[in-house]
Amino acid sequence: MFKVEDIRKDFPILSRKVNGKPLVYFDNAATSQTPKQVIDAIVDYYSNYNANIHRGVHTLSQEATDLYEQARHKIQTHFNAKFSHEIIFTSGTTHSINLVANGFSSLLKKGDEIIVSALEHHSNIVPWQMLCERTGAILKVIPMNQQGELEIADYDKLLSKNTKLVFVNHVSNALGTINPIQYIIEKAHHVGAAVLIDGAQSCPHIKTDVQALDVDFYVTSAHKICGPTGVGMLYGKEEWLKKLPPYQGGGEMIAEVTFEKTTYADLPHKFEAGTPNICGGIAFGVAIDYMNAIGFETIATYENELLEYATNELLKIDGLKIYGTAKNKTSVISFNLAGIHPYDVGSILDKLGIAVRTGHHCAQPIMDYYKIPGTVRASFSFYNTKSEIDTLVNGVKKAKMMLS
Structure with missing residues (x-):
């Protein structure tokens, strides 16, 4: 039985705080975190x-x-x-x-x-x-x-x-x-x-x-x-x-x-x-x-749940657009808020302890195709939780309110 709270105990960094807030690490596509076994x-x-x-x-x-x-x-x-x-x-x-x-x-x-x-x-x-x-x-x-x-x-x-x-x-x-x-x-x-x-x-x-x-x-x-x-x-x-x-x-x-x-x-x-x-x-x-030891089928099932949940919750925010809506995808969401630069959104999220990636993600031709300067990218791993996604959604809402 997969228990995310037990898994999270393997990752010391997940217990730290950033800017006085519990760390929410959603930059897994750049670098995953390291368990104590490693x-x-x-x-x-x-x-x-x-x-x-x-x-x-x-x-x-x-x-x-x-x-x-x-x-x-x-x-x-x-x-x-x-x-x-x-x-x-x-x-x-x-x-x-x-x-x-x-x-x-x-x-x-x-x-x-x-x-x-x-x-x-x-x-x-x-x-x-x-x-x-x-x-x-x-x-x-x-x-x-x-x-x-x-x-x-x-x-x-x-x-x-x-x-x-x-x-x-x-x-x-x-x-x-x-x-x-x-x-x-x-x-x-x-x-x-x-x-x-x-x-x-x-x-x-x-x-x-x-x-x-x-x-x-x-x-x-x-x-x-x-x-x-x-x-x-x-x-x-x-x-x-x-x-x-x-x-x-x-x-x-x-x-x-x-x-x-x-x-x-x-x-x-x-x-x-x-x-x-x-x-x-x-x-x-x-x-x-x-x-x-965790199992890649177990990981895929759980991460797909996170992806579906985050996608549905983020799309409830007016003016938010997701880039990359392929039928077959992993737990990555690239998005922007209308009229707001992704760097500004990422900076506010960081103040809230939420780590996301902003910019062109070393994939500039993709951004040129969409005619945008970049995106906010939230990427999830098997040690993330739905409550962390709720924190992200609330953070994006706060960023929108502050920057609009």
């Missing part, structure tokens, strides 16, 4: 195991290596990758995307085509623009509609024999839209294109099976899924990871080094140059364990 794992690492990995014969190094590789195996199991060496530890989603983009610099030529969607985070736009500048490839965009959904019929028309890469987020960070990635992947493969799915926003809500999807690359960040900042993962099919050149040179990613020639290590070390975020990787594995 915090304890971080303290335990630095208290008992702090040593460099893979290279030492001493006990601390061996123990730290075992913990780090166990975490890799946990992530492999969670995402159902075929091999543990298909899981590359990175500093996060942005690092993972740039690693792949850099690798394709040597595989693309002028006239090749890359497809992204209109719903992308800047991290899944800018690296591909840079790749096109380096290679002469052409960037094409799947358009969106007023509901915040992709125009899939237009995607079908964009695909051609020249399409080499398709990059789409699983879930829009700005609107919460869940994209039809299974269809997108299958259609791309029909023309021989590789597919990267940005899973940063989906991983807290959806348990993804990369083999069932048959996706070529899948990326995410630990801090979206109750883990620490500064660590994430790139899943890549073994065949693709072997084709891509190393992203960085240095220790750990080499087999043999001479001044005449260097040979590279096998996967996954080929892409893990230098000393990694060892503690972060271990804590990432603990966060995965924590989320799975």
Whole structure:
């Protein structure tokens, strides 16, 4: 039985006050909060195991290596990758995307085509623009509609024999839209294109099976899924990871080094140059364990209740408009009050202890499409409550009264 009050006890930060008010944390799409189980794992690492990995014969190094590789195996199991060496530890989603983009610099030529969607985070736009500048490839965009959904019929028309890469987020960070990635992947493969799915926003809500999807690359960040900042993962099919050149040179990613020639290590070390975020990787594995202990079906059911409740209550406020009304979405609501800048609303909510995100959410093309400067974004997690949503609704009403 899911009891939110018991879950909330795992998160120390939820008991603090902001501006004299109990914290209401609705910025989960930016960073989820961290349970004490993960915090304890971080303290335990630095208290008992702090040593460099893979290279030492001493006990601390061996123990730290075992913990780090166990975490890799946990992530492999969670995402159902075929091999543990298909899981590359990175500093996060942005690092993972740039690693792949850099690798394709040597595989693309002028006239090749890359497809992204209109719903992308800047991290899944800018690296591909840079790749096109380096290679002469052409960037094409799947358009969106007023509901915040992709125009899939237009995607079908964009695909051609020249399409080499398709990059789409699983879930829009700005609107919460869940994209039809299974269809997108299958259609791309029909023309021989590789597919990267940005899973940063989906991983807290959806348990993804990369083999069932048959996706070529899948990326995410630990801090979206109750883990620490500064660590994430790139899943890549073994065949693709072997084709891509190393992203960085240095220790750990080499087999043999001479001044005449260097040979590279096998996967996954080929892409893990230098000393990694060892503690972060271990804590990432603990966060995965924590989320799975609660259960992703349980999480999805509860978060959908929060989304429905918040949507109904917010829409009772005159002049409030929600952007992103896709039939299939996660627990994110982007909204504005008529005639009031979102930053001003967010500032008043902060005074009331309510943490929301305001602005374009690193998704400026979406805001340009709606012809707005940005939105107020409230994003919910399984440790939030309906009473907190009531606090948000009352806060928005107060902001409207003060700013109108």
